[in-house]
Each structure stands twice: as C-alpha cells, then as structure tokens.
Amino acid sequence: MIDETEKQQLNEIREEIDQIDAEIQALISRRADCAQKVADIKTKGGQVEAVFYRPEREAQVLRAVKARNKSLIPDDEMARLFREIMSVCLALEQPIKVAYLGPEGSFTHAGVIKQFGSSVHPLAVSSIEEVFEIVEKGDANYGLVPVENSTEGVVKQTQNELVTTPLKISGEVGLEIHHCLLSQQSSLEGIEKIVAHPQALGQCEQWLKNNAPRIALEPVESNALAAQMAQQDASLGAIASEAAAQLYSLNVLETHIEDRKDNTTKFWVIGSEATEPSGEDKTAMVLAMPNKAGSLLDVLSSFATRNISMTRIVSIPSTETKWDYLFFIDVDGHQKDANLAEAIQEVQQKTSFCKILGSFPVSPLN
Amino acid sequence: MIDETEKQQLNEIREEIDQIDAEIQALISRRADCAQKVADIKTKGGQVEAVFYRPEREAQVLRAVKARNKSLIPDDEMARLFREIMSVCLALEQPIKVAYLGPEGSFTHAGVIKQFGSSVHPLAVSSIEEVFEIVEKGDANYGLVPVENSTEGVVKQTQNELVTTPLKISGEVGLEIHHCLLSQQSSLEGIEKIVAHPQALGQCEQWLKNNAPRIALEPVESNALAAQMAQQDASLGAIASEAAAQLYSLNVLETHIEDRKDNTTKFWVIGSEATEPSGEDKTAMVLAMPNKAGSLLDVLSSFATRNISMTRIVSIPSTETKWDYLFFIDVDGHQKDANLAEAIQEVQQKTSFCKILGSFPVSPLN
Incomplete structure (x- = not known):
C-alpha cells in the first residue's frame, strides 16, 4: 500500500506534470503560429500551388530530435511524437492527401501514418497503377508504393511504373513485419498443425x-492463405500478420515470433516535386545498357571510383523489346552533390537508357 | 516566386521552430522522468500489481488541455497530441495490453489507439466473449467492446456479458463513422447502381x-455485403467504410458522404479496477424489476427527484427466466457522489436485480 507521505509525493509529481503540460502546450501553440507564418509567406500573391511539405526539412528535424534525445523515451518513440506534432502543424498550412495501395489490410496504411503522421488524408486505391495515375493527375499530393518485401521480393508493378512516370521518388519508408501465430484456438493446445509460407x-x-516442438508444420503458398485455412479449420495454427487476424477473425496467440527482428517491407513516396538535399540522401535510378560483356561493370565503376556506395541493385526483364534487362540502382548521395552529378553524367554516356527516379532523404525513422 | 527577403524570413521562422522543438523535447523528457518517479513510488516494495493507468487522471489532463487551448490547432487535435505524449510516458511505467474485437478491419483498432494512444499493445481476438475472458484471466489489462452503433443498434453480446462479468466499465470511446462511395470504377461515370444498407x-x-441524381439505388442487407457485391460487379458502387475499401480492394471515390456528421459507434473500456471520480463522470447499471405496472417509472423517479440526468436507457429481453426484461441505464455522475449513491441505494430496494457496471469519465475526446 501507498502511505500518506507517498501520496503527497505523487500529488507533487502530478502537479509538476500539469505544469510541464501547460508549457509544452504553449510551445506547440507557438509552433503552429510559425507554421501559419510560413504559409502566409508562401501563399502571398495567391500562389495556391506553393509547396508546403518538404521531405528534406522533415528528415532534418527528425534527425535532430533523435540526435539530441537523452530522455528515458526511446529515440524512435520521441521521433514519432515530433512526427505527429509536425503533421498537425502541416495540416494547418495544407492538408496532405496520400494515395496508397492496401493489399494487406491496414498494413500499408500504417506506412502512410508513419511517414506523414496521423493528420494526413489517406486515400485507398485498388492497384499500384492507380496510385501513380491519381498522383499524376494531381488528385493526391503523394503516393506510397511498395518497393520490395522480404517474403515476396521486388514489386514488379512499381518498378514498371517508375520507368515511364513523370513523378519523382521523394522519400522512403520501412515497415517492420511481425509474424504472429493465429488460430481459432485461444492457446497452443488444440493446434495440430501450423501452416505458413x-x-x-x-x-x-x-x-x-522452443514453443511448439510437437506440432506438425506445413508450407503453403502465402501467409494470407494460411490464415484463411485456419479460419476454416480449428485444428490449424497460421503464421501471418496481426492485420490478417482481423481480416479472418482469428485469435492472436503470440506476436513477434520471428527469430530476427529486422524483417521489413520498403515503400517509396512518389510526388511531382523534386526533393532538395537533406544532408543524408539516396538517389534511385533505372538504367539499360548494350547487351555486351562488361557493360554493367563499366557503369558501376563510375560510382566506385568516386567512392559512391551502391545500396541496392535489382535487375528485371524489360517489357520493352529494345533492352533485355533494366537495372534499378540506388546509391548514396543527392544528385545535386557535385561528386554524384559527375558520376551520373558519365553513366548517361555509358548507357542506352538512364532515368534518375529521384533523390530523397534516408529515412530517419526505424 | 519567393524573393530574397522572404527566403530570409522563412529561414528565421525555421530557426525559431528548431528552437521551439528543442524546448518541447526537453519538457517531454522531464515529463518522462516524472512518470518514472511515479512508477518508482508505486512499485516500491515490489508491488508488481500496482495500477498505473488511471482513466480519471487521463480524462482530467485531456480536459485541461482542451480548456486552455487557444492555439490555431483544433482542440481535439491538440488533445490527441497529448494523448500520444501520455501514452509514450505510460509505456515507460507499464505497457498496457488491450484486447479488442476487430469485426470491421481496422475500425475497432482505431478505437483502441484513440483511447490509449499508439504506445498501447493491442490484442485482436475473435469474439466479444473472448475479450471479457482474456481480461478476466488477466492476460490483458483492458478490453474494448462495442456498445451500440447507429446502423445496427445495441450490441447484445456485450450487454449479456456485462450482466455476469466481475469486470467494471472504466471508460467510453466514441468513433465517428464515415461513409464512403466505393467502386472498381475510378469515377462516378460507369456506375449504374449504388448499393448499401x-x-x-x-x-x-x-x-x-446532388452528386448521383441519375444512378439507381438499391438497399441490401449490410454495407459489408454492398462492398462485396461491388468487388464482383464493376457496374456497382457501394456505400461503406474506408476499411471496407481495403478489405475488398475497391477505390474510394469519395469520403464523408454522410449528410450528418455525428454518426458514431460507442465502445466501453472494461477492466478489473474501479475508476475514481474525474469531475465529469457517468455511471452505468443494469436492472431487473417485478413485472408490474409503474415499476420502471418508480425506479426512474429515484434519479429524477435528485436531479440526476439519465443519458441512456435500453431494454433487452432477459436470457434468465426470472425476469422478462433487463434495463441498461446510464446516468450522469459517479457512484461515489453522495447524491447518486443515495439514489442507487433506493433503486436497489425497488428492483429485483441491480448491478452497477461501473463509473467512468465522460470521454474528453470527440
């Protein structure tokens, strides 16, 4: 039990918290006033097309928050709080509409909130092609498209659309994938078999x-199918996402059952504006080259000799007859960096097709 | 275009924002230290069962935030920011696990986040009965159960469980329901018929x-069925939730198409602890009485003569043979208020069954 002295202590701490809250609120209010002033300057003379969302600026703010964080609150949680504060302030300047594809229930939606905060206006559409279309038409300010995920690899529709779209990549978002054990049962007892991809x-x-040594395992085509099977057969357990539990009305017996915790799906933000350097950026491009020995190596050397790291390379068969393969390459740096600009100029001479998809901030959020 | 003076102004405002952010962060950090001190006092002597989540305290904090809000940010948005800050701080003391039923995709999940903030640990289960079971067993700290919604009325399973559960209602959450127009089409053209409840x-x-004067309308059993039909027939439009668009891979042609904007679903938070008065509370109870003329009126007069407002009354047929009907009644006030305590005592003498389901804060969040 808590005695009288402790009760008194608790009251004092609560009063301190109330005082802190009032100060935080006054500061958030001042921050909103600043946002309003920014909007006033930008729309002076009726420039309705002014750009309010600045991915490079947001990345810088969040990096600064993490860098100076010495509190008990984990860095990423602290950054998330500021992500929300910025989102609320930005909505005062301009509501941001973001189109996205929702194949896994609320999963991609979570990516939209992670990148833009809760004050965003999400717009669910039914295909990746439509995400591009809607942003190209200007009916949404940005789109969020999946690039690759660890179970299904590269998302081909996204890569295909990127080859021809006039839009630019302006950001990246990673979402951790957590596996859960789902079943109609409410405990492991009663489960005879576990199905999953x-x-x-x-x-x-x-x-x-460690936890189900005596239960049979059976691979199936996808985790979504596994969840569907468990919905129809009470003796089954399925490994799938928490979203699948909702979709198929199953119990979540356990979350985070994956052995490694770095299992993520990657999304790109696409929009009509190029993004300025943030100090820590990536540049994505797609290339095609003459089908002769050593041509890829030759291209890569343009980066390597300048100490530019390549963070990703993916080749997909081209849908155009002119080339056999398209290479999607991400490198460190912004296309406005002198070093990278020079490398790109050289690469353009070595390739039969070279399109810069965009330079964007390395995501400050884990 | 923005000229040099304006560019300079923008830079100055950004510097001011950076300064404000640093101050906000220092204060949030101090708030986390306070939360830690509270936890230390509460767990002194190893009291692992100490109660950290105090619904009445959270309601008071959020009401204070709204009352002093004079900023450009709407009251509810400001309250939501503090809801998130409190959630992060509370998670440092104790992670809160909340069981919920997810019938409509991410809809109820949104209620969990709205009430507990994003740092909560949500636990999806597949029936209302299980929400109660899991909280009763102590496998979750709280549960969120639907009480009533404007299209389907009272949720019977919840009412039935409340009659026998040892758990108490410790909070209420309202979620606005927004209707959307969904279709495989990407515009109203091409839609021949709109289906919905x-x-x-x-x-x-x-x-x-105003928007579809020439399109035929057809009532169907539920909005979920309407969405399903639209998934199979490209000539249909369906009125349903944004979550349904994700579930059935449909485009959201328009959101918020409801004429009145106050269409909400109500949830109750259930837990094992009674909630202290917050200054603005409700008390819920369930009653049964002798089946004779005037007995309900007699009961209600115990509240009316004391100026206690009744905010809700619902009668459902009893599953017990002893009584014909059970009456679920919500009144203003906390059961510890002298006035209400007296009324309850009187009601207990007038009824054959009287169970107080709980006293809880009126929700500070719209």
Missing part, C-alpha cells in the same frame, strides 16, 4: 522449436 | 441527390 516458417524456426 | 442510403440522401 515457407519463408515465414523459416523466419520463425527457433520460436517454433 | 437502407440506413446508409438514408444517411447519404442529400449527397446522392
């Missing part, structure tokens, strides 16, 4: 060994 | 008249 079974191997 | 058609009457 083979990669999911592999990613949860240790957990399954 | 009759109440949804009624609630969107004006919008339909």
Whole structure:
C-alpha cells in the first residue's frame, strides 16, 4: 500500500506534470503560429500551388530530435511524437492527401501514418497503377508504393511504373513485419498443425522449436492463405500478420515470433516535386545498357571510383523489346552533390537508357 | 516566386521552430522522468500489481488541455497530441495490453489507439466473449467492446456479458463513422447502381441527390455485403467504410458522404479496477424489476427527484427466466457522489436485480 507521505509525493509529481503540460502546450501553440507564418509567406500573391511539405526539412528535424534525445523515451518513440506534432502543424498550412495501395489490410496504411503522421488524408486505391495515375493527375499530393518485401521480393508493378512516370521518388519508408501465430484456438493446445509460407516458417524456426516442438508444420503458398485455412479449420495454427487476424477473425496467440527482428517491407513516396538535399540522401535510378560483356561493370565503376556506395541493385526483364534487362540502382548521395552529378553524367554516356527516379532523404525513422 | 527577403524570413521562422522543438523535447523528457518517479513510488516494495493507468487522471489532463487551448490547432487535435505524449510516458511505467474485437478491419483498432494512444499493445481476438475472458484471466489489462452503433443498434453480446462479468466499465470511446462511395470504377461515370444498407442510403440522401441524381439505388442487407457485391460487379458502387475499401480492394471515390456528421459507434473500456471520480463522470447499471405496472417509472423517479440526468436507457429481453426484461441505464455522475449513491441505494430496494457496471469519465475526446 501507498502511505500518506507517498501520496503527497505523487500529488507533487502530478502537479509538476500539469505544469510541464501547460508549457509544452504553449510551445506547440507557438509552433503552429510559425507554421501559419510560413504559409502566409508562401501563399502571398495567391500562389495556391506553393509547396508546403518538404521531405528534406522533415528528415532534418527528425534527425535532430533523435540526435539530441537523452530522455528515458526511446529515440524512435520521441521521433514519432515530433512526427505527429509536425503533421498537425502541416495540416494547418495544407492538408496532405496520400494515395496508397492496401493489399494487406491496414498494413500499408500504417506506412502512410508513419511517414506523414496521423493528420494526413489517406486515400485507398485498388492497384499500384492507380496510385501513380491519381498522383499524376494531381488528385493526391503523394503516393506510397511498395518497393520490395522480404517474403515476396521486388514489386514488379512499381518498378514498371517508375520507368515511364513523370513523378519523382521523394522519400522512403520501412515497415517492420511481425509474424504472429493465429488460430481459432485461444492457446497452443488444440493446434495440430501450423501452416505458413515457407519463408515465414523459416523466419520463425527457433520460436517454433522452443514453443511448439510437437506440432506438425506445413508450407503453403502465402501467409494470407494460411490464415484463411485456419479460419476454416480449428485444428490449424497460421503464421501471418496481426492485420490478417482481423481480416479472418482469428485469435492472436503470440506476436513477434520471428527469430530476427529486422524483417521489413520498403515503400517509396512518389510526388511531382523534386526533393532538395537533406544532408543524408539516396538517389534511385533505372538504367539499360548494350547487351555486351562488361557493360554493367563499366557503369558501376563510375560510382566506385568516386567512392559512391551502391545500396541496392535489382535487375528485371524489360517489357520493352529494345533492352533485355533494366537495372534499378540506388546509391548514396543527392544528385545535386557535385561528386554524384559527375558520376551520373558519365553513366548517361555509358548507357542506352538512364532515368534518375529521384533523390530523397534516408529515412530517419526505424 | 519567393524573393530574397522572404527566403530570409522563412529561414528565421525555421530557426525559431528548431528552437521551439528543442524546448518541447526537453519538457517531454522531464515529463518522462516524472512518470518514472511515479512508477518508482508505486512499485516500491515490489508491488508488481500496482495500477498505473488511471482513466480519471487521463480524462482530467485531456480536459485541461482542451480548456486552455487557444492555439490555431483544433482542440481535439491538440488533445490527441497529448494523448500520444501520455501514452509514450505510460509505456515507460507499464505497457498496457488491450484486447479488442476487430469485426470491421481496422475500425475497432482505431478505437483502441484513440483511447490509449499508439504506445498501447493491442490484442485482436475473435469474439466479444473472448475479450471479457482474456481480461478476466488477466492476460490483458483492458478490453474494448462495442456498445451500440447507429446502423445496427445495441450490441447484445456485450450487454449479456456485462450482466455476469466481475469486470467494471472504466471508460467510453466514441468513433465517428464515415461513409464512403466505393467502386472498381475510378469515377462516378460507369456506375449504374449504388448499393448499401437502407440506413446508409438514408444517411447519404442529400449527397446522392446532388452528386448521383441519375444512378439507381438499391438497399441490401449490410454495407459489408454492398462492398462485396461491388468487388464482383464493376457496374456497382457501394456505400461503406474506408476499411471496407481495403478489405475488398475497391477505390474510394469519395469520403464523408454522410449528410450528418455525428454518426458514431460507442465502445466501453472494461477492466478489473474501479475508476475514481474525474469531475465529469457517468455511471452505468443494469436492472431487473417485478413485472408490474409503474415499476420502471418508480425506479426512474429515484434519479429524477435528485436531479440526476439519465443519458441512456435500453431494454433487452432477459436470457434468465426470472425476469422478462433487463434495463441498461446510464446516468450522469459517479457512484461515489453522495447524491447518486443515495439514489442507487433506493433503486436497489425497488428492483429485483441491480448491478452497477461501473463509473467512468465522460470521454474528453470527440
């Protein structure tokens, strides 16, 4: 039990918290006034097309928040709070409409909130092509499209659209994928078999060994199918997302059963404006080159000799007859950096097709 | 275009924002230290069962935030920011696990976040009965159950469980329901018929008249069924939630098409602890009485003569043979208020069954 002295202490702490809250609120209010002043300057003379959302500026603010964080609150949680404060202030200047594809229930939606904060206006559409179309028409300010995920690899429609779209990549978002054990049962007892995509079974191997050593495992085509099967058969457990539990009315017996915790899906933000340097950026491009020995190596050397790191390379068969393959390459740096600009100029001479998809801030949010 | 003077002004405002952010962060950090001190006092001597989440305290903080809000940011948005700050600080003391039923995709999940903030640990289960079961067993700290919604009325399972559960109602959450027009089409052209639950058609009457005067309307059993039909027939439009668009891979042609904007679903938070008075509370109870003329009127007079407002009364047929009907009544005030305590004592003498379901803060969040 708490005695009288402690009760008194608790009251004093609560009064201190109330005082702190009042100060925080006064500051947030001042921040909103600043946002309003920015909007006034930008729209002076009726420039309705003024750009309010500045991905490079937001990335810088969030990086600064993480860098100076010495509190008990984890860096990413602190950054998320500021992400929300910025989102509310930005909405005062201009409501941001973001089109996205929602294949896995609320999963991609979570990516929109993570990148833009809760004051964003999300707009669900039913295909990746439509995300591009709606942003190109100007019916949404930005789009969020999946680039690759660890179970299904590269998302081809996104890559295909990027080759021809006039839009630019202006940001990246990573979302951790957590595997859950789902079932109609409310505990492991009563489960006779666990079904999942083979990669999911592999990613949860240790957990399954420790917690369900006697339960049979069976690989199926996808985790969504596994959840569907568990909905129809009470003796099954399925490995899938928490969103799938909602979709298929299953119980979540356990969350985070994956052995490694760095299993993520990557999204890109697409929009009509180029993004300025933020101090820590990436540049994405797509290239095609003459089909002769050494041509890829030659291209890559333009980056390597300038000490530019390549963070990703993916080749996909081209839908155009002119080339066999298209190469999607991400490198460190912004296309306005002198070093990278020079490399790009050189690469353009070595390739038969070279399109810069965009330079954008490395995501400050884990 | 922005000239040099304006550019300079923008830079100055950005510097001011950076300064404000640093101050906000220092204060949030101090708030986290306070939360830690509270936890230390509460767990002194190893009291692992100490109660950290105090619904009445949270309601008071949020009401204070709204009362002193004079900023450009709307009251509810400002309250939501503080809801998030409190959630992060509370998670440092104790992670809160909340069981909920997810019938409509991410809809109820949104209620959990609205009430507890994003740092909560949500736990999806597949029936209302299970929400109660899991909280009763102590596997979750709280549960969120639907009480009533404007299209389907009272949720019977919740009412039934409340009659027998040892748990108490410790909070209420309202979620606005927004109707959207969904279709495989990407515009109204091409839609030959719009299907929806009759109440949804009624609630969107004006919008339909103004925007789709020539399109046929057809009532169907539920909005979920309407969305399903639209998934199978490209000539249909459906009125349903944004969550349904994700579930059935449909485009959202328009959001917020309801004529009145106060269409909400109500949830109750259930937990094992009674909630202290917050200054603005409600008390919920369930009653049964002898089946004779005037007995309900007699009960209600115990409240009326004391100037206690009744905010809700619902009668449902009893599953017990002893009584014909059970009456669920919500009144203003806390059961610890002398006035209400006296009324309850009187009501207990007039009824054959009287169970107080809980006293809880009126929700400070719209």
